[in-house]
Amino acid sequence: MLFPETPAVLRLRHAVRAWLGSYPNAEVAVALSGGADSLALTAAAVAEVGAVRAFVVDHRLQDGSAGVALEAVQRATALGCVSAETLTVHVDGVGGVEASARRARYEALDNARGNVPVLLGHTLDDQAETVLLGLARGSGARSIWGMRAYDAPWGRPLLTVDRSTTRQACADLGLTPHDDPHNQNADFTRVRLRLEVLPLLEDVLGGGVAQALARTAEQLRDDGAVLDDLADSLVARATVHEALNIEILAGEAPALRRRAIRAWLLRSGAKAVTEKHLRAIDELVVAWHGQGGVAVGGGRPGTRLVAARQHGKLTLSFAKAGSGELENQ
Template identity: 70%
Template sequence: MGPAVGATPPDPGVPGASRPGRRRLPETSAVLEVRRAVRAWSGEFAGGSGVVAVALSGGADSLALTAAAVIEADSVDALIVDHRLQSGSAEVAAAAAAAALALGCRTARVLPVRVGVDGGMEAAARRARYSALDTARDGHPVLLGHTLDDQAETVLLGLARGSGGRSIHGMAAYTEPWGRPLLGVRRAVTRQLCADLGLSPHEDPHNSAPEFTRVRLRCEVLPLLEEVLGGGVAPALARTAEQLREDGAVLDALAGELLAVARCDADSLDARARADAGGDGSTLSVETLATAPAALRRRVIRSWLLAGGAKALTEKHLRAVDALVTAWRGQGGVAVGGGSPRTRLVAAREHGRLTLRER
């Protein structure tokens, strides 16, 4: 599984093509598209070339990403997670490591993990994978091979949850330490790059197993939507996610300002009320929140709850706490998850303030 090395002249529009000692790749449209995507990501989020790690599964997407990153970054360390869920997984991981070195990676490390059972196999494998990558990255960003098609699937999954705009933001191009340079690249392009370089990607049987929801979205739902709506569905979903992330960033900034005001206004209450309410700076003024637009108020409540230690927040939690502000009828507090083993974390309305305490 070794890369084909092209002997064509370097493209002056792609930095790194003429660097001494750099491996040249065929200048096919697929190769250049992936390289430019990695270059753009590096310029925006990494300040140009640098040292990066790449999460390499051996599939087409991560192989294409690795090939491009070797050209566009100063140094690349390949990290191959062996989930040990299938027979022969060690051989697949070893082949991916060999391909990484052949492509020009500085190092290639196989990371065997133990996958638990909590939350189902998909979720457990994801937790194990990200934990291993985070431990092994040595402080460098980790590039992931998620493509535009993966983004479309993620948006559809979020839409099904129905928990507001945040659930259909999709994946961000960079959430430290995770980078996703290929969110604008179609899966077909990464496969074509592998073909152009003579690479043989590993085909994970889990990626075609119909018992997984994402696989059915990929193989059944999205093709049907493309047929019914006349094409362009995946790019449209990806554009929607990007627009919602941009809008969400503005709302989050405004919510941060409102949160500071609500805290300050709560602190202006008299000393007795502060003592009764907890007096630890973790309270919010109900009056300030009640006069704010719903989109900002709920963002404030969400940030406040998370900062206070709330776990696994749901839309139901947020709306119940919001009702303490906007639909107050003397109702009791709202348990929001978190707290110590013998207590619950409860949001309540007391003396015109929202409080968050263990009970």
């Protein structure tokens, strides 16, 4: 298929080309929903990549979803994808429909992709929404890093391209995207951000809000990478038989110390470490007055993971659920 060289189509192709320049791949997969963003991405990927496979996830959350998926598969084939298939998933609703659908979708894509990266149609507007959601959580700079261009195996070539460009590209290509009713459902927080909050911010602040939020996220990711390296060095210096030396930790700046504690916890099997956890564990280091350990997410079935101060060291132990009995990690 020959693609017209309109400004919107060229913008998309340049974005995919730039992504490939940073992350070279002779073959990629595309997660195709049939919406404007993923449809435009699929077309641009076909034009720029040697071989493109398309995966269409059917969440079975709406009547007629199988037909929508079939139409997306047919469009992928017509655009020139070397293969296209539907992945049918079960959405169990645990943690809410949005979160459950996302888990099911990513698991299916990961299982189907083989060893090739999967390109996702996230745009500049999606990035702005993600940053705002992270800001609302108030859990530190990491929560407003936004999405990366590549978090293996997930690639996001369109993070610098806005939604209006993907829609224009589809029009230029003669493609009519599928409009998911969920994208207009104000029961979803992200939809309200998209339809109400961001347009209001653009109006009040005079435009350019999405771009500013994306730039902020990029700057914070760059800063965070440097701090993470420093934190890793601190963990290496402070580690004594899988525990952390209190004296070494206490001599560092609070932000670096807490970042090092976070890295140590995650490496030790902790899950979902919050700012509240970090500050409580940090007090074991610099404001200890005999308080007990701090339980964090993770551990093993029937146990919980507990950080405690013992003999000048920060240690991790497993505590049996419902008891105070500890066992060494």
